[in-house]
Amino acid sequence: MSQPKKILIVGGGFTGLTAALRLAADAQCAVTLVESSPQLGGLAAGFPLGGTSLEKTYHHLFLTDTSILNLVQELGLAEKLIWCDSSVGIFRNGRVHAFKTPLDLLRFSPCSFVGRLRTGLAALYLKHQKNWRGFASVTAHDWMTRACGASAMASIWTPLLKGKFDRHAQHVSMAWFWARIHIRANSRSGGGQEKLGYFRGGFNVITTALEQEIRRRGVTIQTSAAVTAINADRTAVINGETVAFDACLFTGPSPAMARLLPAQESLRDYARQLQSIEYLGAICLVFASDQPLGDFYWVNVNEPDAPFLVFINHTRLVDPSVYGGKYVYYIGAYLAPEGELYNLPDTALIERWLGYLKKMFPEFDARRLAEKHLFRFRAAQHIVDTRYAGKIPDYRTPLPGVFLANFSQIFPEDRGTNFAVKEGEKIAALIQQHLDPARPHPAALP
Numbered sequence: 319m320s321q322p323k324k325i326l327i328v329g330g331g332f333t334g335l336t337a338a339l340r341l342a343a344d345a346q347c348a349v350t351l352v353e354s355s356p357q358l359g360g361l362a363a364g365f366p367l368g369g370t371s372l373e374k375t376y377h378h379l380f381l382t383d384t385s386i387l388n389l390v391q392e393l394g395l396a397e398k399l400i401w402c403d404s405s406v407g408i409f410r411n412g413r414v415h416a417f418k419t420p421l422d423l424l425r426f427s428p429c430s431f432v433g434r435l436r437t438g439l440a441a442l443y444l445k446h447q448k449n450w451r452g453f454a455s456v457t458a459h460d461w462m463t464r465a466c467g468a469s470a471m472a473s474i475w476t477p478l479l480k481g482k483f484d485r486h487a488q489h490v491s492m493a494w495f496w497a498r499i500h501i502r503a504n505s506r507s508g509g510g511q512e513k514l515g516y517f518r519g520g521f522n523v524i525t526t527a528l529e530q531e532i533r534r535r536g537v538t539i540q541t542s543a544a545v546t547a548i549n550a551d552r553t554a555v556i557n558g559e560t561v562a563f564d565a566c567l568f569t570g571p572s573p574a575m576a577r578l579l580p581a582q583e584s585l586r587d588y589a590r591q592l593q594s595i596e597y598l599g600a601i602c603l604v605f606a607s608d609q610p611l612g613d614f615y616w617v618n619v620n621e622p623d624a625p626f627l628v629f630i631n632h633t634r635l636v637d638p639s640v641y642g643g644k645y646v647y648y649i650g651a652y653l654a655p656e657g658e659l660y661n662l663p664d665t666a667l668i669e670r671w672l673g674y675l676k677k678m679f680p681e682f683d684a685r686r687l688a689e690k691h692l693f694r695f696r697a698a699q700h701i702v703d704t705r706y707a708g709k710i711p712d713y714r715t716p717l718p719g720v721f722l723a724n725f726s727q728i729f730p731e732d733r734g735t736n737f738a739v740k741e742g743e744k745i746a747a748l749i750q751q752h753l754d755p756a757r758p759h760p761a762a763l764p
């Protein structure tokens with residue numbers, strides 16, 4: 319019998335874990351997964367809070383997230399999944415306005431009445447429009463301004479685009495925006511109510527189940543192990559040690575992949591392509607308190623002076639009893655990692671954010687906080703501008719046996735754990751086909 323093929327997977331987020339699961343099912347593969355941080359889960363990783371696990375960055379699923387929902391079923395986790403009614407508000411002109419139903423939109427007083435009507439029509443059009451390609455080279459800013467007018471842009475859309483894309487807001491492709499509206503509008507149950515999925519025990523239940531299953535299938539997992547180079551001779555450097563592979567999959571950010579490549583003239587253009595994909599960082603402040611704040615799960619903060627994008631009352635989705643009776647909140651922002659706000663010391667940032675919260679909820683009392691945690695991620699969101707479709711890197715890299723699968727390949731949809739699972743499955747099939755060309759190519763698979 320031939321020796322099993324050595325597969326090195328770099329990254330223990332949902333893409334890497336899913337790829338490991340699929341490749342480990344193949345007796346011909348000996349899989350090693352390395353993760354630079356001390357824990358698995360990547361951007362969806364959890365931390366202990368109130369006797370359970372909570373995501374460092376707010377997470378939920380949509381009804382349309384079929385790849386991860388199938389995986390949840392396969393891992394026997396279906397009974398841990400709960401579907402909750404979503405509730406959305408917008409903070410503008412000094413108060414939170416409900417912003418979930420068509421009637422809420424009609425009542426949204428910060429926008430002119432004509433602007434509200436135009437916004438409703440635009441949303442309806444985007445919901446039913448199935449082809450996004452015509453939107454790819456138009457900016458969301460231009461298309462939405464034409465469709466909805468200046469008042470709707472000022473009170474609804476510009477703050478959202480700025481909150482999500484910071485200084486890149488004006489360049490974001492309408493195709494991305496189309497996907498947000500289209501998927502969201504179609505993630506409703508029969509009654510028209512938007513449902514969001516969450517897990518008893520948090521998303522960590524998936525990470526843990528994946529970890530257990532891939533270990534059971536013989537995968538070697540190394541955490542706190544950084545890959546610092548991937549070479550042309552099918553070797554990689556892990557924590558200073560050179561190891562050989564037959565196939566290697568990198569799942570970290572595209573520019574990080576560029577930094578691992580050998581300094582070869584033939585790889586210059588490829589490295590430039592990877593580096594042309596820009597990312598924003600994200601900061602999330604999570605706090606628990608005995609004080610109830612607001613009636614909504616999700617509040618977009620649309621005031622021009624707002625220092626963050628979103629305020630989330632997680633315990634509007636999941637009962638406070640799960641967290642020892644405490645209310646659990648997130649404040650979140652996407653920021654340029656080299657910018658001033660991203661680099662503020664923790665105490666200064668927390669003071670600024672909690673100070674602003676008092677503007678939103680005058681009754682907010684910081685002395686009632688039971689605990690608080692601040693998390694920073696340097697590469698949390700790629701910038702999907704109007705030239706983005708042409709920048710997307712291939713799964714195959716110019717290095718023999720080396721593959722790339724990360725969320726910068728997801729377009730026009732917004733990245734998410736569902737797409738990470740989908741990518742992980744796709745790339746595993748591609749690697750199997752690479753190792754055994756007699757297998758059908760994944761594109762030919764159903």
Ligand SMILES: Cc1cc2nc3c(=O)[nH]c(=O)nc-3n(C[C@H](O)[C@H](O)[C@H](O)COP(=O)(O)OP(=O)(O)OC[C@H]3O[C@@H](n4cnc5c(N)ncnc54)[C@H](O)[C@@H]3O)c2cc1C
Nearest residue numbers: 329331332333354360361375377378544545570698734735
């Ligand atoms: C604020 C925020 C909110 C979100 N909300 C949702 C949501 O509600 N629902 C949802 O489904 N998704 C959500 N997402 C997106 C979701 O978390 C990601 O799309 C998904 O987790 C990406 O998984 P991944 O494996 O592709 O990448 P990552 O999770 O980034 O994993 C890549 C891993 O590779 C490791 N790595 C990188 N370089 C190296 C190296 N050289 N050596 C070793 N390891 C390395 C990293 O440490 C990381 O753990 C959110 C993300 C953010 C930031």
